[in-house]
Amino acid sequence: xxxxxxxxxxxxxxxNLTGRGRVSEEDLRATMREIRLALLEADVxxxxxxxxxxxxxxxASGADILEGLNPAQQVVKIVNDELTITMGEEAVPLNxxxxxxxxxxxxxxQGAGKTTTVAKxxxxxxxxxxxxxxxxxxxxxxxAAIDQLEILGRDLEIPVFQLGTxxxxxxxxxxxxxxxxxxxxxxxxxxxxxxxxxxxVLMQELKDxxxxxxxxxxxxxVDAMTGQNAAETAKGFxxxxxxxxxxxxxLDGDTRGGAALSIRDVTGKPIKFxxxxxxxxxxDVFYPDRMASRILG
Ligand code: GDP
Numbered sequence: 001x002x003x004x005x006x007x008x009x010x011x012x013x014x015x016n017l018t019g020r021g022r023v024s025e026e027d028l029r030a031t032m033r034e035i036r037l038a039l040l041e042a043d044v045x046x047x048x049x050x051x052x053x054x055x056x057x058x059x060a061s062g063a064d065i066l067e068g069l070n071p072a073q074q075v076v077k078i079v080n081d082e083l084t085i086t087m088g089e090e091a092v093p094l095n096x097x098x099x100x101x102x103x104x105x106x107x108x109x110q111g112a113g114k115t116t117t118v119a120k121x122x123x124x125x126x127x128x129x130x131x132x133x134x135x136x137x138x139x140x141x142x143x144a145a146i147d148q149l150e151i152l153g154r155d156l157e158i159p160v161f162q163l164g165t166x167x168x169x170x171x172x173x174x175x176x177x178x179x180x181x182x183x184x185x186x187x188x189x190x191x192x193x194x195x196x197x198x199x200x201v202l203m204q205e206l207k208d209x210x211x212x213x214x215x216x217x218x219x220x221x222v223d224a225m226t227g228q229n230a231a232e233t234a235k236g237f238x239x240x241x242x243x244x245x246x247x248x249x250x251l252d253g254d255t256r257g258g259a260a261l262s263i264r265d266v267t268g269k270p271i272k273f274x275x276x277x278x279x280x281x282x283x284d285v286f287y288p289d290r291m292a293s294r295i296l297g
Contacts, residue, residue: 002224002276003257007297009038014076014296023071025061032057035079043227043258048086048265056082076296083292086261091287092270095216095244100186101134103177103213106247107206107237108221110194113249113275115145117221118189119152120283121247121273125187126158133187136176137162138169138209141193149191156280159183169193169205173212190215198233203240210241219272221247227258231266238267248286249275257295264288 013034017023032053039049059078065071096102104121108114118135125131135153137160139145146162153160161176173190180188192209195202210218220237222230234246246263251274254260263271271286 002251002254003042003260003295005255006038006042006257007295009041010035010079010295011297013038014072014079017075018072023066023075025066028057028060028066028075031075039261042256042261045228045231045258045262045266048262051265052082052086055085080292080296083261083295084289086265087286087288087291088264088270089288091285092245092272093285094272097216100184101180101188102186102217103188103190103215104217104219105190105192105206105210105213105215106219106221107192107241107243108194109198109223109233110142110196112194112221112223113247114194114221115139115148115152115191116278117219117247117249117273117275117283118149118191119156119158120275120280121219122158122187122189123156123280124283126156131186132184133158133189134176134180134183134185135160136173136188136190138172138176138190139193140165140167140169140172145191145193152280159185170208170212173209177213188213198236203237206237206241217244218242219245219247220269221249221275222259222263224248224251224254224259224274227256228262228266230259231262234263234267234269238269243267243269245270245272247271247273247275247283252276252282260291 017031036053060075065074106114106118122133137146137149150160161179163172248271274286276282
């Protein structure tokens with residue numbers, strides 16, 4: 001189960017509190033110490049943890065809460081609310097263009113789940129909105145990526161535009177967009193190249209593609225299992241590209257939760273979707289409040 005380690009640690013910290021008839025400032029301090037450790041162990045960004053703990057402490061301390069009714073329950077609620085705020089408060093919907101097509105550019109490091117996510121999201125829109133997406137294969141450095149997109153497209157009955165690996169991505173995108181206009185596709189997804197790490201060549205290429213495509217969304221896929229590194233990666237991409245959101249993949253394998261809790265705070269960018277498995281249907285809208293409840297168990 002996702003976040004099981006964090007859930008266990010946090011509920012232990014809270015249980016200490018609920019066992020008491022009344023909650024003193026000292027009890028609260030001890031609980032906050034536990035919460036701080038739980039978050040650090042979950043690989044949440046250090047500054048995010050500091051801010052989180054300070055906010056909870058400020059909202060929870062004082063006579064109103066500690067000497068009021070059910071102080072322990074109130075502290076749990078404050079923690080729950082703060083988790084929600086840290087993850088962005090509200091679900092942020094996909095940006096849509098007033099006229100077709102809505103163009104969604106997907107970026108991310110190699111192996112983060114970019115190609116899989118393109119297929120998942122296109123499939124979601126096809127099912128939910130009867131959409132007619134076109135997928136553009138613009139990752140020319142990894143021939144397997146084009147094949148992978150072709151296979152996914154065939155399975156899901158979604159057309160894929162590709163020109164192999166010999167044409168540069170800018171030209172592929174130009175021609176792909178012309179194709180989409182001709183076919184009146186309502187969504188266009190651009191699957192871009194990834195690298196093992198951020199480098200200038202990759203960023204320049206992504207900037208060039210973005211300039212040609214003028215996307216409505218630039219979604220970054222990051223692997224939840226990389227913890228706060230996912231947030232650092234997002235920060236790096238964000239410095240070069242106008243990211244509109246993040247897709248957090250592989251949440252199904254993440255026992256810690258550091259990525260989910262750090263990304264919004266570190267980058268200011270909303271997590272829009274989460275990948276929770278390898279199947280095309282394993283993609284969900286990210287709701288900060290539901291995620292907070294899930295984390296608290
Ligand atoms: P790309 O290099 O960023 O395009 O990454 P891929 O889309 O090829 O994905 C890399 C691997 O991660 C593949 O084996 C995917 O099946 C897997 N993957 C992607 N998203 C998820 C997810 O949400 N959960 C799990 N368990 N695996 C995923």
